[in-house]
Amino acid sequence: MSEKPKILNRKVVAQSRLFQIEALDLEFSNGAKRQYERLMRGKGSHGAVLIIPMLDNETVLLIREYSGGVDRYELGLAKGKIDAGETALEATNRELKEEVGYGARKIQQLSAFSIAPSYMEHTTEIMLAEDLYPERLLGDEPEELQVIPWKLDNLAELFNSGECTEARSIAALYMARDYFKPV
Amino acid sequence: MSEKPKILNRKVVAQSRLFQIEALDLEFSNGAKRQYERLMRGKGSHGAVLIIPMLDNETVLLIREYSGGVDRYELGLAKGKIDAGETALEATNRELKEEVGYGARKIQQLSAFSIAPSYMEHTTEIMLAEDLYPERLLGDEPEELQVIPWKLDNLAELFNSGECTEARSIAALYMARDYFKPV
Numbered sequence: 001m002s003e004k005p006k007i008l009n010r011k012v013v014a015q016s017r018l019f020q021i022e023a024l025d026l027e028f029s030n031g032a033k034r035q036y037e038r039l040m041r042g043k044g045s046h047g048a049v050l051i052i053p054m055l056d057n058e059t060v061l062l063i064r065e066y067s068g069g070v071d072r073y074e075l076g077l078a079k080g081k082i083d084a085g086e087t088a089l090e091a092t093n094r095e096l097k098e099e100v101g102y103g104a105r106k107i108q109q110l111s112a113f114s115i116a117p118s119y120m121e122h123t124t125e126i127m128l129a130e131d132l133y134p135e136r137l138l139g140d141e142p143e144e145l146q147v148i149p150w151k152l153d154n155l156a157e158l159f160n161s162g163e164c165t166e167a168r169s170i171a172a173l174y175m176a177r178d179y180f181k182p183v
Numbered sequence: 184m185s186e187k188p189k190i191l192n193r194k195v196v197a198q199s200r201l202f203q204i205e206a207l208d209l210e211f212s213n214g215a216k217r218q219y220e221r222l223m224r225g226k227g228s229h230g231a232v233l234i235i236p237m238l239d240n241e242t243v244l245l246i247r248e249y250s251g252g253v254d255r256y257e258l259g260l261a262k263g264k265i266d267a268g269e270t271a272l273e274a275t276n277r278e279l280k281e282e283v284g285y286g287a288r289k290i291q292q293l294s295a296f297s298i299a300p301s302y303m304e305h306t307t308e309i310m311l312a313e314d315l316y317p318e319r320l321l322g323d324e325p326e327e328l329q330v331i332p333w334k335l336d337n338l339a340e341l342f343n344s345g346e347c348t349e350a351r352s353i354a355a356l357y358m359a360r361d362y363f364k365p366v
Contacts, residue, residue: 002326004256005249014199016206018220018302021199024251032325036251037201039222066188067300068207068219073187074300111342113350115299117250117257119201122299123348142215143185156361159294165306167296167350174357178339183366 003029018042039120046082048122049092050168052110052176053078053100053129055149060176061100061132062164064146075148075158076169079124092127098139100147104129110175113168126172128179152177186212201225222303229265231305232275233351235293235359236261236283236312238332243359244283244315245347247329258331258341259352262307275310281322283330287312293358296351309355311362335360 009025020040027033041047053061060077067074080095082088089107097103111126150158155173158164192208203223210216224230236244243260250257263278265271272290280286294309333341338356341347 002249002256002329004254005325007254014197014202014204016197016204016220019197019202019204019222021197021202023199026251026325028249028325030326034325037199038252039202065301066185066211067297068209069221069303070297070300070306071187071190072300073185074297076300112348113353114250114253114257114348115350116305117253117255117259117349118248120252123253124350142188142209142211142217143213146185153366156365159358165295165297166300167298167307167354170296171350171354171357174354175342177366178357182339183336183360 005029008033013037037119039122041121044084046084046086047088047125048079048081049088049095049125049127050077050079050113050172051092051096051100051127051129052172053096053102053104053132054176055132057180058151058153059149060152060173061102062148062150063099064148066143073163074166075161075163076166077172079168088125088127092129094137095139096129097135097137099141099145101134101136102132103135105131105133110172110179113171115168124168126175128176152180188212196220220302222305224304227267229267229269230271230308231262231264232271232278232308232310233260233262233296233355234275234279234283234310234312235355236279236285236287236315237359238315240363241334241336242332243335243356244285245331245333246282247331249326256346257349258344258346259349260355262351271308271310275312277320278322279312280318280320282324282328284317284319285315286318288314288316293355293362296354298351307351309358311359335363
């Protein structure tokens with residue numbers, strides 16, 4: 001396995017309210033030099049969680065939410081930022097109450113995914129929430145989200161529908177299916 | 184299902200060599216207004232492919248590649264941009280030859296994933312490559328990539344290793360496993 005490239009120089013080359021872009025001057029162990037750009041997590045970011053809320057061992061709760069990046073409604077798993085001073089478990093329970101209308105008595109981390117590791121720093125903690133109870137918290141959502149129960153043994157229909165396209169949701173749903181019914 | 188928010192205004196708020204960030208002023212169907220930011224595909228982008236190269240019906244070829252966004256080597260599926268004038272199938276075969284050292288006689292699209300639809304426009308075409316033959320093309324990689332065969336019936340070990348974290352690779356590998364052995 002190669003030694004990691006040396007970072008010769010790094011600087012912020014563009015910035016907006018939410019995003020910061022950094023240029024990296026790299027030297028690989030074979031001497032090759034490249035400039036890479038990467039998207040940094042926002043200043044003061046504490047990471048993010050993606051939540052797999054299980055109504056029972058076979059049924060996951062999806063939400064339908066407007067997704068500004070692709071300008072359409074997407075069916076997928078709830079997710080959100082971890083606030084300052086919050087643990088990933090606390091952020092999970094808060095977002096679950098805000099977006100899905102449930103709290104969870106049992107929450108555990110299944111995995112952590114990178115989003116596009118070649119050009120994004122971001123990582124998302126994948127949280128499994130079980131033993132749910134109805135509770136709603138008012139979040140900052142511009143409109144109420146539609147909640148849709150879906151059977152884990154029917155993921156092919158969901159992914160073929162074209163309504164659930166996000167790689168993180170797809171990967172987490174497969175992982176949950178394996179968790180409850182190992183192959 | 185709600186009517187899609189109206190886009191009242193959009194403008195580029197930051198730009199670098201590879202990235203362009205756009206601010207969207209939105210009005211939801213209930214009257215709520217929000218400003219969202221999203222990362223646009225680069226100007227002149229023709230999309231991207233992620234490739235599942237199968238050595239046989241049970242064995243996929245992974246690559247180990249330095250990932251600048253997270254500053255570490257990652258194990259995952261080959262991917263790359265579609266060049267101007269190329270189809271997704273042609274880009275798949277070219278990237279496969281450049282990154283993995285094989286061509287494919289059979290290529291089909293399994294799916295298309297969004298990366299982070301709430302704030303990114305990007306979509307990746309998920310391509311299954313079969314009936315491989317050795318052929319190497321010189322690409323723009325700064326160093327040769329290590330190629331690692333992996334059995335699709337042993338994905339848990341791969342994902343638990345912490346070396347394969349990208350949601351797109353994880354989702355595509357599960358999807359390939361289901362394709363060859365439907366549950």
